[in-house]
Amino acid sequence: MAIRTCLNLGRPQIAPVTLTKSPSRNCKFSVQSCSLSSNQSHKQLIVEVKEKLGRDYHSLPVGKNGRDDEEMILWFLKDRKFSVDEAVSKLTKAIKWREEFKVSELSEESVKSIADTGKAYVHDSLDVYGKPVLIVVASKHLPAVHDPVEDEKLCVFLIEKALRKLAAGKEQILGIIDLRGFSTRNADLKFLTFLFDVIYYYYPKRLGQVLFVEAPFIFKPIWQVAKPLLRSYTSLVRFCSVETVRKEYFTEETLPANFREKTL
Template identity: 25%
Template sequence: MESSSGNGKGMAEAYEEVEGEANFESDEIERNKVGIMRALVEREDPSSKDVDDFMIRRFLRARDLDIEKATDMFLKYLSWKKSFVPNGSISESEIPSQLAQNKLFMQGVDKTGRPIIVVYGGRHKQTTPEELKRFVVYTLDKICSRMPAGKEKFVSIADLEGWGYTNSDVRGYIAALTILQDCYPERLGKLFLVHVPYVFMTAWKMVYPFIDNKTKKKILFVENKKLNSTLLKDIDESQLPDAYGGRLPLVPIQNC
């Protein structure tokens, strides 16, 4: 049915036009706030001039476009980066025990072009907290450096088959989560938890309070019987790792 406004536009077309205007206004507000935040952080830390607007936007979005909160978060990140990664990156020689566990892989993209990461929780063994943190940073930096043009987020499949108390590392999980949320905000697109044993829920209950609300919305527990169908909703068979019925072999993160 066409509208009665006499301009010949259908209701759907008119709605899309209004929605487009709303999106434009929203984008304009966001761009203005990015500019304001950039000026603030550059005044406090001149090194932030090397950071692109997309990074500043991610921190803004992580704090619901609150400039003051996002600026504080970003300045803390810059301080952390200088102290924890003084050379600008983590070398493989700094994380030998973590890499030897052969627990993290990267292969394929989902239907929106986001890279896919596979983590095998049952292979995780506790090492020093500092090495685990370095491994997390190494991994996230590697993922971000391989991000397709125009994409900012990744999708992860956390496979907990075989997970038991020997793999339980609550302090390590919280440390990794903190780095992801505070230093790499708006990078996680979705997290599929698969092959989840009941015993894992004990650790999950201890970690859950440390997960922010934005991250919680991105986490999906997948039933074993619905595993293939659930993954295929987001990932084409040609891009799905062969471990889940797809066509791509898994590639260790250090070989990507």
């Protein structure tokens, strides 16, 4: 019917030419508009969060990691799927926690005594994917010996240090838990609870992956207890060997010293 109509009008080629060109222009315009609209929408939401925090939580600090830090606001908006109310709720808790924990006062000097145990550190080099690397040597964590408050300070300081090493365009860090030599004396459910709460509530989605390296059989029951604490982070955990760390995450030059093959 449509073909006959076009033929009767004496212009059978006009309809298909118009139909192929017009959608192409509209499609390009739609993609550009969508991108612009998305950026404008994000900026608008950031402003909404700032205004709400300023109005309802004016006692919160301002500046870096404060209630007017747009980078931090955007990160929490992303985490909360751009819900203003949910982002405000989570941000408020995070900013209050940072103030109470005195995160801004943590320094190399303030955590030196516990850092000197070698139980955890930020690796000098990035992994092959450009992520800063936070390494924990589980066999050196001794909850019966070390002050738990100092452990918590070291934990937060190292997360902050790793995040400062993020390159432009990168957003996440790699965690490596070296479980070689792990025993029951190293098990610490209380500290694990603190660690996962900190990551979930105050540094959401900053952890790209966690490697559990050479997990011994004794670690399995501890993992079953700890697993629910990770919530959505469970999917980020990978149990692997030292060889996997060497081959898949670092080059010969950037490999951490304690993962290098020992030479006689």
